[in-house]
Amino acid sequence: MAARTLHALSTSPLFLLLLFFAASSPTKAQQPYVNNHQLDCENRDFDNITNGFTCNGPRSCRSYLTFWSLPPYNTPNSIATLLNASAAEIQTLNNLTSLTTVIPTRRLVVIPTTCSCSGGGGFYQHNATYRLSGERQETYFSIANDTYQALSTCQAMMSQNPYGERNLTAGLNLLVPLRCACPTANQTAAGFRYLLTYLVAQGDSVSAIAEMFRSSTPAVSSGNELTSDNIYFFTPLLVPLRTEPTRIVITPPSPTPPVATPPQSPPVDPPGGSSSSHKWIYIGVGIGAGLLLLISILSLYFCYYKRRSKTSSLIEQNKLTDSSTKQSLPTTSSRSPLAVYKDTTSGDQTETDKSKPEFGSWLMLGGRAERNKENNALPGKWAAFKVPQKPIVRAAASSFEVFVDEKECTDERVQKKKKSETISSSSNVLPLNDGREIKK
DSSP states (O other), X not given: OHHHHHHHHHHOHHHHHHHHHHHTOTTTOOOOOOTTGGGOTTOOTTHHHHTOEXXXXXXXXXXXXXXXXXXXXXXXXHHHHHHTOOHHHHHHHTXXXXXXXXXXXXXXXXXXXXXXXXXXXXXXXXXXEEEOXXXXXXXXXXXXXXXXXXXXXXXXXXXXXXXXXXXXXXXXXXXXEEXXXXXXXXXXXXXXXXXXXXXXXXXXXXXXXXXXXXXXXXXHHHHTTOSSSOOOTTOEEEEEESSOOOOOOOOOSSSOOGGGSGGGSOOOOOTXXXXXXXXXXXXXXXXXXXXXHHHHHXXXXXXXXXXXXXXXXXXXXXXXXXXXXXXXXXXXXXXXXXXXXXXXXXXXXXXXXXXXXXXXXXXOOOHHHHHHHHTTOOOSOEEEEEOOOOTTSXXXXXXXXXXXXXXXXXXXXXXXXXXXXXXHHOSXXXXXXXXXXXXX
């Protein structure tokens, strides 16, 4: 009878529907790992993960956050103000002497908080308030990831603040939902009473984090729905705790820890790998240097050849100019005495010529002959000769004719004697010139 009743219930559609809802109830589910989706603020496809941990357990509980001490947030008071926590509880839990004790940089600080379902979307969170100072350019991303060390996300801040990303100005108070969670029914049944939000540091692993907080690797993996050991640096991870945490003393992540010193040594490459890579580097440098040297040599050669060609063309042009000038303006290389050609055809003049001295063929030009020419007083006989021009002084005609009176052209001593006799004998005779000036 009871068996038939149980079989009837198991085959009833209503019973199967109730069983489905019980199996899919959020009280049994764990929290999904953010998996670096928080880095894309504009991507809203993962809001169910980036906006917070799902509210699938008690509405409120005591939870814990972790925070790395960094100036200006390096005292219990300053950290408590930033995270909206109790400075006294921070001091007590971390064994600090006072509320103003400066905590060494990069030391992990555990902060007790109250986590509750809020935000209007069914997410666990602990609310803090941040006031924009205006001293630097701040965004939802920088506030969530830098100031609050990834304890919040830009997606959660954008969904719970009325200000746009480009409208953040100094003096605004922003709501910062900090990621926290309460244990689910399964975790409570397994003996876990608290959940701690830990910021993954460089070099961390799931097993190392579980050991740090005296938890277990399966509990951490199942609590974050991890299917592998792959976790990302600077992402929040939930750590289930059986007891309240105490002061955690670990090696700071920013200075190189002892386990991180081996990577500083040169990595072991396959045989010949490093030398071959260096070989190709040297070959490339050598080829580049050779090309640069070749380009420099060619540039110098072309510059020299161009300058030489230009100089040669100028020399040829000057030669052509000189030759054309010489052809158009003939000159004589040296002065020669003026030659006077006599007319020996006339018999009447023969005796007169014989009476003159033999050097009469080299005669000086006198002003008397010129004046006779101007007055049309032509002498009995005229001789024509050519006066050469001065060499390469100025352009001039090749020659010009000068008419000279042979009877009046005598030696300088004869001219002086004749001049004195002429002046004393008759006043109608024109005075003679000394014959030394020649018209040019």
